Amino acid sequence: DAGxxxxxxxxxKTRGQQVTLRCSPISGHKSVSWYQQVLxxxxxxxxxxxxxxxxGRGNFPDRFSARxxxxxxxxxNVNALLLGDSALYLCASSFWDRGREQYFGPGxxxxxx
Amino acid sequence: xxxxxxxxxxxxxxxQEVNITCSHNNIATNDYIxxxxxxxxxxxxxxxxxxxxxxxxxVASLFIPADRKSSTLSLPxxxxxxxxxxxxxxxxxxDMRFGAGxxxxxxx
Numbered sequence: 599d600a601g602x603x604x605x606x607x608x609x610x611k612t613r614g615q616q617v618t619l620r621c622s623p624i625s626g627h628k629s630v631s632w633y634q635q636v637l638x639x640x641x642x643x644x645x646x647x648x649x650x651x652x653x654g655r656g657n658f659p660d661r662f663s664a665r666x667x668x669x670x671x672x673x674x675n676v677n678a679l680l681l682g683d684s685a686l687y688l689c690a691s692s693f694w695d696r697g698r699e700q701y702f703g704p705g706x707x708x709x710x711x
Numbered sequence: 712x713x714x715x716x717x718x719x720x721x722x723x724x725x726x727q728e729v730n731i732t733c734s735h736n737n738i739a740t741n742d743y744i745x746x747x748x749x750x751x752x753x754x755x756x757x758x759x760x761x762x763x764x765x766x767x768x769x770v771a772s773l774f775i776p777a778d779r780k781s782s783t784l785s786l787p788x789x790x791x792x793x794x795x796x797x798x799x800x801x802x803x804x805x806d807m808r809f810g811a812g813x814x815x816x817x818x819x
Contacts, residue, residue, distance in 0.1 A: 633809075640798055640809030640810055640811055640812050643808055689754075690755075699760060702755050705752075707752075
């Protein structure tokens with residue numbers, strides 16, 4: 599079975615630009631969560647969607663937004679990019695709500711210059 | 712939200728059993744305890760989850776005492792490929808957060 603897939607793998611953007619990251623969950627999983635991981639730190643929770651509804655939001659500015667589609671795939675959008683947004687963005691899917699077993703994708707490495 | 716405390720790093724040798732303990736003194740009644748493993752430039756991988764007592768799967772065991780204020784991840788007979796960062800998470804279904812993790816280095 600295919601795992602969680604994310605695209606693109608790597609991305610380079612300039613300050614002030616906008617970026618859209620995509621995630622496809624494991625088949626049958628209805629929950630998708632997004633995390634930001636800065637080098638040397640643990641993943642920080644950004645958003646969770648379950649059955650296409652936002653179920654949780656971390657401590658991130660309004661420049662970050664997300665949505666989940668009817669096929670349970672998801673997009674994370676970041677506007678007005680800052681240098682500090684450079685990180686590995688991880689998507690995780692779960693059959694349950696976020697607290698239960700989550701399966702992570704390989705991540706998208708975003709570099710803001 | 713229960714905060715977790717884990718050792719920053721640990722060293723071990725191939726073939727040894729490794730036990731990583733996580734403290735979570737403020738764990739709530741509804742909180743689960745979950746462990747993930749992460750290799751560099753990869754997403755975390757689910758290892759094991761428990762609520763109380765002992766849980767075992769093909770990869771690891773999780774020991775949780777009666778007061779649930781700590782938990783221990785046990786990795787039997789580690790190999791070089793077990794070198795990774797291990798995260799302990801405590802939370803309910805709506806709120807689970809990663810800490811800084813424990814960097815395990817397995818030496819030959």
